[in-house]
Every structure is written in C-alpha cells, then in structure tokens.
Amino acid sequence: MNILFIVFARKEVLGGAKRALKMAPYLSDYSNVTIAINESEENKNRLAGIKNINSVFVERTGLFEYRKQLGRVIERKNPDIIYTNHLNTRTLFLNNKSFRIVEHAELFSQSEDMSYLQRLKYLMYEWTSIFISDGMLIANKNLEYIYKKRSDIVSKNMCFKYLPYGSSAHINQNKKKDNINDKLHTVLYFGSLSRDCGFTNIIDSIITLNRNSDKKITLEFCGSGKVEEKLKSYVSNRQAKGVVRFNGFIEESLVSEYLNSADVLLCPLQYKNRDKFRFPSKLPMYMNTGKPVVTCKLREVVDCLGDKGFYYEPGDVRSLCEAIGDALEYGNVEYDESNVQRYSWENISREFYKWVKKCLESEVSVNVRN
Structure with missing residues (x-):
C-alpha cells in the first residue's frame, strides 16, 4: 500500500x-x-x-x-x-x-x-x-x-x-518527581498561547494558592502566541513575576525534561464550541508522565482521563484553586495501563x-x- x-x-x-x-x-x-x-x-x-x-x-x-x-x-x-x-x-x-x-x-x-x-x-x-x-x-x-x-x-x-x-513512548519512570512533602511545586502549561483559554484565571488561582498556604507554587507557561504579551502585562500588574514564568516555545527534544520537572500539568478548556469539537492533543502526552492533570469535564477529556483527572469549572477561580490544590496533594497518578496503550x-x-x-x-x- x-x-x-x-x-x-x-x-x-x-x-x-x-x-x-x-x-x-x-x-x-x-x-x-x-x-x-x-x-x-x-x-x-x-x-x-x-x-x-x-x-x-x-x-x-x-x-x-x-x-x-x-x-x-x-x-x-x-x-x-x-x-x-x-x-x-x-x-x-x-x-x-x-x-x-x-x-x-x-x-x-x-x-x-x-x-x-x-x-x-x-x-x-x-x-x-x-x-x-x-x-x-x-x-x-x-x-x-x-x-x-x-x-x-x-x-x-x-x-x-x-x-x-x-503519545510517544513512556516517560522514564525513574525521572518522575513526587513532591508531596516538599514545599516547592511547579504547575505547568504546555501548548499554544494563540488564544485565551482562561489563562488569567489560572494566574489568579496560583496567586491565591501561594497566599493561602505555606507552599511555594510556580506557574510555568511553555509556549508562545499572540496573547503572551497580554499575559505578561497581567502578571506585572498583579505583581506576580516571582511566581509566573514564560519559557516561550520549547523544542521537542526538551519537552520531556520540562514535563518531568512539573508537579501538576494544566489543560485549560472552556465549554465553548472551539473546545467541544476538538481533542486536546496534549492529554495523552500528559498521561504518559504519570503526573496529575487539571482540566475540564469535556467528553473527550473524560474518555481519556476518566476519574483520574482533576476537574474544574471554567471561569471559576475557586474551583480551579481546589483542583490544583487537590492535584498537588495527590501527587503522581497511576493511569490505567490499557488506556495509556490505547493512546x-x-x-x-x-x-x-x-x-x-x-x-x-x-x-x-x-x-x-x-
């Protein structure tokens, strides 16, 4: 053929x-x-x-x-x-x-x-x-x-x-980071910044979590796009430069390194047509790391993560804080092996x-x- x-x-x-x-x-x-x-x-x-x-x-x-x-x-x-x-x-x-x-x-x-x-x-x-x-x-x-x-x-x-x-082959299990008892944590978003997927709410939730706990949580954006400068201005206005980092576009050879360094991975979505009619291609890659994923309850997402996902309501900063907080406390996730192989x-x-x-x-x- x-x-x-x-x-x-x-x-x-x-x-x-x-x-x-x-x-x-x-x-x-x-x-x-x-x-x-x-x-x-x-x-x-x-x-x-x-x-x-x-x-x-x-x-x-x-x-x-x-x-x-x-x-x-x-x-x-x-x-x-x-x-x-x-x-x-x-x-x-x-x-x-x-x-x-x-x-x-x-x-x-x-x-x-x-x-x-x-x-x-x-x-x-x-x-x-x-x-x-x-x-x-x-x-x-x-x-x-x-x-x-x-x-x-x-x-x-x-x-x-x-x-x-x-997703490609499994991330090396020995490189998994489990910081349940540490006070330094990284929450990472990997993907395009070409459109706003509730990024300001994510920034607000990280600021809130840092203010209300003894943990130091850093938010990292790995990607580039037209809303990047707007987000940088928002971070500056919120005086959150110390807790939010913009890493720009990441070469494919370095992706695993960034994913392994994180404690929680973000897949922000909204209940809009643009997300209802697509499949977030980062989900299988996230799942392969064994890290907790914070996202929203859309059909394709639930099919992929099932009850292993940490879900929040779009636009609700309190709900997002709870999901990220629960994911940090939970640590690494044992995803169903048959599901990992399926993807x-x-x-x-x-x-x-x-x-x-x-x-x-x-x-x-x-x-x-x-």
Missing part, C-alpha cells in the same frame, strides 16, 4: 500534522509512506529523524504553482491513499485513482474566536471536503457526528474513522492502517477507482 501524507506544519506541529509525522514510522512497517511537507529548516530537521519514509519538500509559492507541485508529487508517487491535514484552496485537488482522506481536528465554522467572514470561509471548506474526499479521519466524537449528518444530507457515501491523538502512537497507527485497508476494499473505494 502506498500512502501519501500532505502535511502543513510550521514552527509548532499541531493536530493532523503531528498525527502524520508520528504515525509515519509505524506505518512504514506495513506500507510505503511518503510525506509531502512545506519546505523549511524546521521541517527538514523533523523528517531527518524519521526512518524508512520518503520525503518531499514543497516550496511555498503562488497558488497555481503550489498545486502543480502537489500534482507532480501525486503523479510520480501514484498513491493508494492521499491524506491531508489541512483543507484550503491549495489542497482542493481531485484525483480519481487515489482514495482521498481529509482530517478534521476542529469545527472552525462554529468557533467563537473567529469573525463571521472567517467562519463562512471555513464553512465552505468543511462542506467542500465532503464532496472531494472519500474518507474522513476525525479526532472528536461530537465532530464525527456533525460530519456524518452533513454527509447524509448530501447523500454522500463515505468512510469515517474516529481516532484520537496519541499510544503505535496503537493509533495500527488502527489507522486497519481502517484504510478496509476502506480500499469498500464500495466507496470501488466507486473511486471506477
């Missing part, structure tokens, strides 16, 4: 781009894998570490030239499966010989963070993806329901697969391969090839 991943990845690898890059080494045991990715030094370094795959770097040119480049790659590789993690005018290609899979990680047309025109643009892309694809890979059950309903409306026969994101990239790659193999044998694939 020949699989072509068309991947868009910038400095930070998010969503479907991460899935393609993490699954590729495992899928190479079963099939011939090619990754076509936008040309950059970061991406060249990423792919250099992946063995037994074919790499194609696509220049960021004008629309038509970019599409021509992709067309030449498709013609040369003649893939059985074409997967893309990002749908826009550069990837709205038609290929009658390949089974086309589009991944959807969020429902951008329903995001409260976007303007009406932006949402309208994404709504067009979302509906177009139904007509030009043969299969959909979806990381959120609510999102899967939406796309199945949409495909029924237009009577489109498609293959669907719910498949969450995963491993090895298992997810195996599930993906079984699904695409079934897709190629389906009536949908027969119609595509005819």
Whole structure:
C-alpha cells in the first residue's frame, strides 16, 4: 500500500500534522509512506529523524504553482491513499485513482474566536471536503457526528474513522518527581498561547494558592502566541513575576525534561464550541508522565482521563484553586495501563492502517477507482 501524507506544519506541529509525522514510522512497517511537507529548516530537521519514509519538500509559492507541485508529487508517487491535514484552496485537488482522506481536528465554522467572514470561509471548506474526499479521519466524537449528518444530507457515501491523538513512548519512570512533602511545586502549561483559554484565571488561582498556604507554587507557561504579551502585562500588574514564568516555545527534544520537572500539568478548556469539537492533543502526552492533570469535564477529556483527572469549572477561580490544590496533594497518578496503550502512537497507527485497508476494499473505494 502506498500512502501519501500532505502535511502543513510550521514552527509548532499541531493536530493532523503531528498525527502524520508520528504515525509515519509505524506505518512504514506495513506500507510505503511518503510525506509531502512545506519546505523549511524546521521541517527538514523533523523528517531527518524519521526512518524508512520518503520525503518531499514543497516550496511555498503562488497558488497555481503550489498545486502543480502537489500534482507532480501525486503523479510520480501514484498513491493508494492521499491524506491531508489541512483543507484550503491549495489542497482542493481531485484525483480519481487515489482514495482521498481529509482530517478534521476542529469545527472552525462554529468557533467563537473567529469573525463571521472567517467562519463562512471555513464553512465552505468543511462542506467542500465532503464532496472531494472519500474518507474522513476525525479526532472528536461530537465532530464525527456533525460530519456524518452533513454527509447524509448530501447523500454522500463515505468512510469515517474516529481516532484520537496519541503519545510517544513512556516517560522514564525513574525521572518522575513526587513532591508531596516538599514545599516547592511547579504547575505547568504546555501548548499554544494563540488564544485565551482562561489563562488569567489560572494566574489568579496560583496567586491565591501561594497566599493561602505555606507552599511555594510556580506557574510555568511553555509556549508562545499572540496573547503572551497580554499575559505578561497581567502578571506585572498583579505583581506576580516571582511566581509566573514564560519559557516561550520549547523544542521537542526538551519537552520531556520540562514535563518531568512539573508537579501538576494544566489543560485549560472552556465549554465553548472551539473546545467541544476538538481533542486536546496534549492529554495523552500528559498521561504518559504519570503526573496529575487539571482540566475540564469535556467528553473527550473524560474518555481519556476518566476519574483520574482533576476537574474544574471554567471561569471559576475557586474551583480551579481546589483542583490544583487537590492535584498537588495527590501527587503522581497511576493511569490505567490499557488506556495509556490505547493512546499510544503505535496503537493509533495500527488502527489507522486497519481502517484504510478496509476502506480500499469498500464500495466507496470501488466507486473511486471506477
């Protein structure tokens, strides 16, 4: 089987781009894998570490030239499966010989963070993806329901697969930090600062916890984005520079070191469409460390963490203080081993391969090839 991943990845690898890059080494045991990715030094370094795959770097040119480049790659590789993690005018290609899979990680047309025109643009892309694809890979059950309903409306026969994101091998157990009896603690957020996920409430909760206990708790933000400067100003105004640190973007090789140094890991969410229709890809990685995770009770989160999570109500600083405080007192968590394995990239790659193999044998694939 020949699989072509068309991947868009910038400095930070998010969503479907991460899935393609993490699954590729495992899928190479079963099939011939090619990754076509936008040309950059970061991406060249990423792919250099992946063995037994074919790499194609696509220049960021004008629309038509970019599409021509992709067309030449498709013609040369003649893939059985074409997967893309990002749908826009550069990837709205038609290929009658390949089974086309589009991944959807969020429902951008329903995001409260976007303007009406932006949402309208994404709504067009979302509906177009139904007509030009043969299969959909979806990381959120609510999102899967939406796309199945949409495909029924237009009577489109498609293959669907719910498949969450995963995590790499276990963090070294000997490096786990257990500071239940210590007075120095680190609460860490790892991820993008491109939008506000209740970060000011998190800062307020850390200030409150430091004020009301004899513990010294440090909050660390590992990530970058457009709200970073706003948060720094907020910290300065609250005179909390001593307890909040901004570490910026963290290279992938250093991620484990930062996670191991923390006592509690944060996955802030809100009861809004932007979070209801996505899967927080950091959760399996967090779970692999054996550290307590403070987050909110959304469907995908509870499926992943179950009763091992420390949950709070979004916008409620008191609830957040209690969740962080309970997590600090609890210490390291013994997550269910079968659940950890379920969210491993090895298992997810195996599930993906079984699904695409079934897709190629389906009536949908027969119609595509005819």
